[in-house]
Amino acid sequence: MRIVVCVKRVLDPEAVNGYALWGRLAVDESGLAFEAVGDLPSIINAYDEQALEAALRLRDAGVDCQISVVAVGSDENADILRRCVAMGADEAILVQDQNRGVDGFRTARVLSGLIESIGDVDLVLCGRQGSDYDQGCVPGALAEMIGASLVTMAAGIALDGDAIRVTRAVPNGQESVRAALPAVVSVSNELGLPRYPTNRGVMQARRMPAQQRSADEFLGQGDEDAVELVQLMLPDAQGHCEIVEGADAREKAERLLARLREDGVLHA
Amino acid sequence: MPEHVLVVVTSPGASGLRDADREALGTATAHAAQRALPLACAVIGHNVEAAATEVAESGAAVVLVADSETLSAFASDLYVPVAAAAIRSTEARVVIVPRGPDVLEFVPRLAAHLNGACISGVTELRLEDGDVTAVASAFGGAALALYRFKAPGPRVLALAPAVAPALERVAGSTTERRELAVPDIAPRVQVVEPAGVVTGPRLEDAKIVISGGRGLGAKENYDLVRRLADALGGMPGASRAIVDEGWAEPAQQVGLTGKILAPDVYFAVGISGASQHLVGCANSRCIVAVNTDPQASIFKFAQYGIVDDCLEVLPALIELIESN
Numbered sequence: 001m002r003i004v005v006c007v008k009r010v011l012d013p014e015a016v017n018g019y020a021l022w023g024r025l026a027v028d029e030s031g032l033a034f035e036a037v038g039d040l041p042s043i044i045n046a047y048d049e050q051a052l053e054a055a056l057r058l059r060d061a062g063v064d065c066q067i068s069v070v071a072v073g074s075d076e077n078a079d080i081l082r083r084c085v086a087m088g089a090d091e092a093i094l095v096q097d098q099n100r101g102v103d104g105f106r107t108a109r110v111l112s113g114l115i116e117s118i119g120d121v122d123l124v125l126c127g128r129q130g131s132d133y134d135q136g137c138v139p140g141a142l143a144e145m146i147g148a149s150l151v152t153m154a155a156g157i158a159l160d161g162d163a164i165r166v167t168r169a170v171p172n173g174q175e176s177v178r179a180a181l182p183a184v185v186s187v188s189n190e191l192g193l194p195r196y197p198t199n200r201g202v203m204q205a206r207r208m209p210a211q212q213r214s215a216d217e218f219l220g221q222g223d224e225d226a227v228e229l230v231q232l233m234l235p236d237a238q239g240h241c242e243i244v245e246g247a248d249a250r251e252k253a254e255r256l257l258a259r260l261r262e263d264g265v266l267h268a
Numbered sequence: 269m270p271e272h273v274l275v276v277v278t279s280p281g282a283s284g285l286r287d288a289d290r291e292a293l294g295t296a297t298a299h300a301a302q303r304a305l306p307l308a309c310a311v312i313g314h315n316v317e318a319a320a321t322e323v324a325e326s327g328a329a330v331v332l333v334a335d336s337e338t339l340s341a342f343a344s345d346l347y348v349p350v351a352a353a354a355i356r357s358t359e360a361r362v363v364i365v366p367r368g369p370d371v372l373e374f375v376p377r378l379a380a381h382l383n384g385a386c387i388s389g390v391t392e393l394r395l396e397d398g399d400v401t402a403v404a405s406a407f408g409g410a411a412l413a414l415y416r417f418k419a420p421g422p423r424v425l426a427l428a429p430a431v432a433p434a435l436e437r438v439a440g441s442t443t444e445r446r447e448l449a450v451p452d453i454a455p456r457v458q459v460v461e462p463a464g465v466v467t468g469p470r471l472e473d474a475k476i477v478i479s480g481g482r483g484l485g486a487k488e489n490y491d492l493v494r495r496l497a498d499a500l501g502g503m504p505g506a507s508r509a510i511v512d513e514g515w516a517e518p519a520q521q522v523g524l525t526g527k528i529l530a531p532d533v534y535f536a537v538g539i540s541g542a543s544q545h546l547v548g549c550a551n552s553r554c555i556v557a558v559n560t561d562p563q564a565s566i567f568k569f570a571q572y573g574i575v576d577d578c579l580e581v582l583p584a585l586i587e588l589i590e591s592n
Contacts, residue, residue, distance in 0.1 A: 013408050017542050020410040021565040027411075034411075104376075105385060105419070128372065133406050133413060134524070135388055140344070140376025149456035150344055152373045165460070171369050171527070173519055176461035183456075186372070189508070189525065190518055226385035226419035230401065233412040241557070241570045249580035256556070256574055257588055265533050265554050265572075266476075266500070 001159070003055045004118065005069045005089065006111055006126045006138065007048040009080050012041045013131040020234075031231045044080040047127025049087075051187040053194035054157050055125055056088045063159050066090050068118070072097050072110050072215065085205035086197030092208070097215035102133055105226035106219070108141035113218025115146055121182060123164065128153060128186040139186035148182040155190035272308035272330060273300040274360035276351050277319060278370055279342050280311060284318035292366035293326050294432035299362065299393050299400065308332065310354035310448065312347055314340040324443035330358060334448035341462075342370040343455035348377050350448050355382060355422055357446060362393075362400050363424045367528070371426045384421030389428045404428070408524055409543030429528045429551060469503060471520065475532045476502025479522050479549065480510060483538020483559060483578050487515040492582040493537060499589040505529070507545050522548035538578040541566030558582075 011034075019025040019036055026035040034040065052069060059065045069084040071077035072095045081092035095110055115121050124146075129136030136152075143150035156167035160178055168175050169190040179185070197205070244259060246252035260266040275296045277289045285293075293309065300307045306329035311320045316335045323331045332354045339346060351374075355363060365375055371388060379386035392403040396416060400423050406413040417423045471477065478500065480493035490510065497504040506516035508523050522529055524544040534552035539545060541557070541564055549555060550569065557570035558578045567573050574581055 011407070013410075013544075016407045016410050017544070020407075020543060021540070021563075025410060102413075102415075103385075105380065108380065131408065134404075134408065135386075136372050137376035137379070137386055137388070140373060141380040144348075144377045144380035150373060150377060151457055153369075169518060170463045171519075172463040172465070175459055175463040178458050178460050180456040189512065193512075224418050226379075227387065227415045227417055229413055230416050231414040232406070233403075233414065235409070235412055241567045241573045243562075243567070243573045243575060249574075249576045250584040252574045252576055253581050253584035253588060256572060257585065259572060260533070260556070265556075 001058070001063050001065045001122045002118070002120050003058070003065050003067045003123045003125060004115055004121050005048070005052045005055050005067060005084070006124065007052065007069055007071050007080055007084060008045045008127075008130055009042050009071065009073065009077050010045045010130055010132040011037070012043045015040050025234060027232050027234065032229055033232065042076070044083060045127050045130050047129060047131070047187060047189065049127075049194045050189060050191045051125040051127050052084050052087060052089060054154065054185070054187050054191055056195065058157060058159065059088070061158065068093060070095065070111065070114060072107050073100050074098060078210065081210045082205040083197060085208055086201035087195060088201060092210035093213060094210040095213045095215055095218075100215075101225055102229045103225040103227050104135055104137040105141050106223075108138050108145055109223065110215045110218045111138070111142055112145035114213060117217075123181065124148065124184045126184065126186045128188045136186070139184050143184035146182070146184070148184045149179045150184050151177060151179050152186045153188045153190075154185050155188060157185060270306060270359070272306050272358035272360050273303070273362050273364070274355060274358050275307070275309040275364045275366070276354065277309060277311045277323070277366060278347055278368065278374060279313040279339075280316055280319035281313065282315040282318060285322045286366070288366035288368055288427075288429070289319070290326075291429075291431050292364050292427055293323070293328070295393060295427060296364045297327060298432060299364075302395055306330070308354075308358040308360065310334070310351060312339055312350050312448070320445075324445070328443055330444045330446060332357060332446045332448050334450050336450040338450060341459055342374070343457060344373045344377050345453065345455035345457065346451055347374055348381050349451050351378050352381055353448050357448075361422055363422050365424060365426045367427050367429055375424050375426045379419075379421070379424045382421040383419060384424060385417050385419035386424040386426065387415050388426040390425045391428045391431060393425065400425070405547065407543070409547045429530070471503050471505060471522075471527050472529060474503040474529070476500050477505045477522070477529055477531045477533075477549075478502055478535040478537065479505035479507065479539060480516070480537050481507035481539030481545070482509050484510065484515070485538075485579065487513070489579060490515045492579070492586065495586050496535070496582055496589075499586050502531075507539050524548065536566050536570065537582060539566055540564045541569060
């Protein structure tokens, strides 16, 4: 089974959130990036790491897979691609695209061109969304562009004859679907924790640099981005909290209940 | 045939429109009024008459209906071509889709199908040089991003929760109705085991929610959350952190990748207030926070708070309520 896993490098959302909590998050002069962006660490998009884990579990289950991991962007992606190879991917491909903005449709077009050039891809795995812009448009746009079936929110994937069986996370729990191949499947955190790279994997990854391609191979002359980021902003600060005091937890609890009843928040 | 602003309602079910659908109609009405364009709404699913009637009474100039048993469950292979036909029929350049679990599968495919673009999690629509621009949440809610569109095709916007107030119904308004053809193809993705039918109350409908987070310390302590929820006649929720640890069920997860709630009162216990979680409870009428850290972000969003150990506060609250 030929599997392509699409990965992306993002600012660590925990770090961004931490800066926001400490009141240190600010937007720079360009209006398009955070001021602290040099200090904020970047990581592989966690959902994409889970997408790779889904591929590795197929292999663990005995499916004969060739797993390629792809990133679109600049040389910055070398570290996340190495990590993926160290986890167990067979090869890494970096599609150089220096003009990449926030447009997932551009990424999807580049990926669709690459996948068509590879030729016999059965399964494309992606994280359900990027933890930066939270858009999640690559899987659906890509499926449409390459004419593949689409399954989102996968918590588990198994081979089922000439199709795949995917367990999906849905509001009421989980459902199981059967999808024709070729398929694009987006993976969610319900899949569980991804494996750590092994030491052997890390050494293998060092000996296997990513293949280099260029987005220009796959973008037409007139191809423009579908969307553009105009401005990054911070939400307004919030309001006033009444801290309920007391000598100990029990007294505070008592006073809190009294306040909630007085203010009609609780009626019991 | 003038351009319409189009709302696409998917799988509404026999009981009619949901709050999310009404919010979409409200948002679309405001945008259409700004542009002096008529409003249209497509309703796709099975047994959708109640929904279609409510749409007609909400001021839509055109309601487009695709009602078939083959459309009972959402399937992008069927819904995308039907929605595309509705877009062509109404010459829509701006398409508004209510929030819902099918958005991730539906909206990007639909936009790509028509060489358009999409943005999800839209909190505000604006107008710039005669074209819609969209504000959407980013970085798990820590920031907002304003986008403009350059694609030649339609702009498909999936909304975030509580974006606009619901519309008033005007019974007996006249609306043109168009039937949409249903494609006669078998979807490539088939449900083989549906999720269990939810019997009993849904977390999204609870008026009182008690949510626990990492501050609970250990799996056994989640029991205190359940007991307080029972004592108050509410339901228990959880942060993603403890669901990932297995202390609570995925169905109880509140937040960006869990459920979005709007209860009367939301207790956030041992929860720091990370933006991804806040997205799930920010629409609560009242938030009560319990956390040992006085700097915890949750206190910026709560109306009442206790700075103390939740493992001492919870048992006290439970005992006080039960003894009443």
